[in-house]
Amino acid sequence: MAIEIVYPKLHLGKRSVDIFPYWIGLLIVGILFGLVGAFIVFRDGLQVTGLSNQVPWGLWITIDLSAIALGGSAFVFGAIVYLLRIQRFESIGKLAVLLGFLGYSSAGMVLLMDLGQPLRFWHPIVFWQPHSLLWEITMCVVLYLTVLLAELIPVVVEHQNFHAHPWQERFPILKKLADFAKVLSVWLHKSGPILAVVGMTLSLLHQASLGATYSVLYGRGVWFNQSAPTQFVFSAMSGGIALLFFLGVFVFRVMRPGLVKDDALYDVARIAGAATLLLTYLRFWDWAVTNYYSFDQQISLQTQLLDTVAPYSATFWIGQALLPVLAGSVLLAAKQIRNFRYLMAAATVPIFAAVLTRWNYNFVGLIASTTYDPFTPSVVLNSYTPTWIEFAVGGLVVCYWLLMFSLATRYLPFHGEHHSKH
Numbered sequence: 317m318a319i320e321i322v323y324p325k326l327h328l329g330k331r332s333v334d335i336f337p338y339w340i341g342l343l344i345v346g347i348l349f350g351l352v353g354a355f356i357v358f359r360d361g362l363q364v365t366g367l368s369n370q371v372p373w374g375l376w377i378t379i380d381l382s383a384i385a386l387g388g389s390a391f392v393f394g395a396i397v398y399l400l401r402i403q404r405f406e407s408i409g410k411l412a413v414l415l416g417f418l419g420y421s422s423a424g425m426v427l428l429m430d431l432g433q434p435l436r437f438w439h440p441i442v443f444w445q446p447h448s449l450l451w452e453i454t455m456c457v458v459l460y461l462t463v464l465l466a467e468l469i470p471v472v473v474e475h476q477n478f479h480a481h482p483w484q485e486r487f488p489i490l491k492k493l494a495d496f497a498k499v500l501s502v503w504l505h506k507s508g509p510i511l512a513v514v515g516m517t518l519s520l521l522h523q524a525s526l527g528a529t530y531s532v533l534y535g536r537g538v539w540f541n542q543s544a545p546t547q548f549v550f551s552a553m554s555g556g557i558a559l560l561f562f563l564g565v566f567v568f569r570v571m572r573p574g575l576v577k578d579d580a581l582y583d584v585a586r587i588a589g590a591a592t593l594l595l596t597y598l599r600f601w602d603w604a605v606t607n608y609y610s611f612d613q614q615i616s617l618q619t620q621l622l623d624t625v626a627p628y629s630a631t632f633w634i635g636q637a638l639l640p641v642l643a644g645s646v647l648l649a650a651k652q653i654r655n656f657r658y659l660m661a662a663a664t665v666p667i668f669a670a671v672l673t674r675w676n677y678n679f680v681g682l683i684a685s686t687t688y689d690p691f692t693p694s695v696v697l698n699s700y701t702p703t704w705i706e707f708a709v710g711g712l713v714v715c716y717w718l719l720m721f722s723l724a725t726r727y728l729p730f731h732g733e734h735h736s737k738h
Contacts, residue, residue: 350712380426387419388556391519398512456522473501550595555670557588589647621684
């Protein structure tokens with residue numbers, strides 16, 4: 317059965333205007349502007365950025381890890397749909413796969429810019445360094461992106477053009493390609509449980525390793541803790557599932573009403589709420605261990621210096637403790653609240669908190685860092701200001717994400733097997 321897709325329109329008096337072409341045009345302008353910045357980076361190197369030896373990671377790496385985190389719903393709902401076989405989440409799981417693929421492909425685009433030698437992006441795949449956490453993260457991301465592509469192909473092949481289009485009769489080669497795509501789609505769909513297990517394993521490995529990376533950096537004393545790997549995993553689950561719920565309401569209630577029942581969306585909100593509350597609990601005890609029970613005096617000095625240049629402590633207590641507790645409680649009570657506007661507003665908090673966590677780990681910890689003098693260590697305050705080129709490239713990646721998501725939500729049906737059989 318064909319799924320009717322409702323296209324949102326802007327009402328100006330008696331006129332209804334389809335804003336989609338204007339929205340796509342705006343995103344294309346952002347991409348073209350970002351390509352100018354990317355060209356300058358490829359031509360001149362990282363000297364055109366605000367990065368330095370003291371602050372080698374900045375805006376780009378924050379976008380990179382935030383994109384990966386906000387794609388965290390893919391491995392969760394891959395397990396729910398293919399391993400637990402909960403059918404009511406099938407269409408939602410396909411949206412999760414799309415968000416995962418967009419997140420990881422966006423991260424790949426950022427890393428291509430962030431490398432000092434971008435033409436050597438393939439080196440980790442060929443020249444193995446099994447004792448490096450960053451190498452393990454790179455391999456997991458590359459392999460998981462491949463898994464996500466395999467899971468996304470059946471979603472794309474659902475489009476009606478692969479099943480009936482005048483060009484297939486006019487050009488036999490297109491019909492052969494469409495038939496091959498359908499056969500491949502069926503085979504990949506049957507391999508769903510295997511892909512779900514492999515994807516979940518790879519995702520958990522590299523999400524945890526991202527948190528473990530900071531445990532080996534002495535200059536990041538403010539972030540040194542054993543729970544960082546677990547926090548990164550739950551942060552990806554919290555922010556990623558909250559984003560899935562937020563966008564799922566738009567995709568399945570506005571554009572495809574009736575495809576997914578409201579109770580299924582409420583359950584997604586409850587999963588996001590539970591992950592958010594558990595993460596906040598871990599984060600509170602991590603703060604206590606790092607700041608209250610720790611004997612490292614440099615940590616308090618780092619925090620004091622950070623507070624002089626940015627509202628670091630305020631962002632932690634408000635953005636990573638208080639608001640997530642309130643938002644998590646609201647999302648957990650989704651079936652009692654039953655108001656999508658309130659729930660969508662609450663879902664923005666875990667999304668923001670996931671980005672804030674990556675920003676703090678990858679940027680704030682470098683601004684106030686501990687020197688490496690083994691006898692008289694001290695805390696130094698560094699500085700970093702992104703250049704317009706960094707913002708341009710960051711805008712390029714964001715516009716790519718929005719463009720692909722906009723096209724997918726407008727043209728892909730996202731229906732499940734029980735819909736396609738009717």
